[in-house]
Amino acid sequence: DAGVTQSPTHLIKTRGQQVTLRCSPKSGHDTVSWYQQALGQGPQFIFQYYEEEERQRGNFPDRFSGHQFPNYSSELNVNALLLGDSALYLCASSLGGVPGELFFGEGSRLTVL
Amino acid sequence: DQQVKQNSPSLSVQEGRISILNCDYTNSMFDYFLWYKKYPAEGPTFLISISSIKDKNEDGRFTVFLNKSAKHLSLHIVPSQPGDSAVYFCAASDSGGSNYKLTFGKGTLLTVNP
Numbered sequence A: 001d002a003g004v005t006q007s008p009t010h011l012i013k014t015r016g017q018q019v020t021l022r023c024s025p026k027s028g029h030d031t032v033s034w035y036q037q038a039l040g041q042g043p044q045f046i047f048q049y050y051e052e053e054e055r056q057r058g059n060f061p062d063r064f065s066g067h068q069f070p071n072y073s074s075e076l077n078v079n080a081l082l083l084g085d086s087a088l089y090l091c092a093s094s095l096g097g098v099p100g101e102l103f104f105g106e107g108s109r110l111t112v113l
Numbered sequence B: 001d002q003q004v005k006q007n008s009p010s011l012s013v014q015e016g017r018i019s020i021l022n023c024d025y026t027n028s029m030f031d032y033f034l035w036y037k038k039y040p041a042e043g044p045t046f047l048i049s050i051s052s053i054k055d056k057n058e059d060g061r062f063t064v065f066l067n068k069s070a071k072h073l074s075l076h077i078v079p080s081q082p083g084d085s086a087v088y089f090c091a092a093s094d095s096g097g098s099n100y101k102l103t104f105g106k107g108t109l110l111t112v113n114p
Helices: none
Strands: A005-007 A010-013 A019-024 A031-037 A044-050 A053-057 A064-068 A074-078 A087-094 A108-112 B010-014 B019-025 B032-038 B045-051 B056-059 B062-067 B072-077 B086-093 B108-113
Touching: A005 A087, A019 A087, A019 A108, A031 A074, A044 A064, A074 A087, B010 B019, B019 B032, B019 B086, B019 B108, B032 B062, B045 B056, B045 B062, B045 B072, B072 B086
Parallel strands: A010 A108, B010 B108
Antiparallel strands: A005 A019, A019 A074, A031 A044, A031 A087, A044 A053, A064 A074, A087 A108, B019 B072, B032 B045, B032 B086, B056 B062, B062 B072, B086 B108
């Protein structure tokens, strides 16, 4: 049973560029959440997708956008990259079960130069 | 404004002894609390959770205690094992955790020495 998979694992961009990160949820899961983990910080909630709609959003600017596909996979897009966007981006999936329990992928490490 | 605080960046204990990791929160709307463990180059993995209607939850070597009046929770690991060495994140949620939106602390690096 495949867990949550993310791609790419590492990438380097320059300021002003755009990036797309991809996530496949754990088999059978229908809800995908994205978190940003800056160095030395805990994961911070970006947004959550369910039934191809953004259901909840954290305190992130509109430069951060996402999408969920009919097969429940998801993309995170960040436009006009800033140096401060350098972080580990974690995707997590869930499907009822234990409240609050999320299954995380290994993350995509984004470096903005 | 940090709503979930883990004030100890690191903790070192001897194998076989008890590890106690602490967490404080400020948001009174939080009613569900979780602990996640993270190894390097891996995503966080769920460890244990507790609802605000309880003050203790136990799962094998891991016990979480919740003190609602003090807005404080702690994770006890007994006995500690070298494989427990990891970063531990405290997380909180409202809506009983049903919305799967978590607020995390900064984490505590636990090192268990053989």
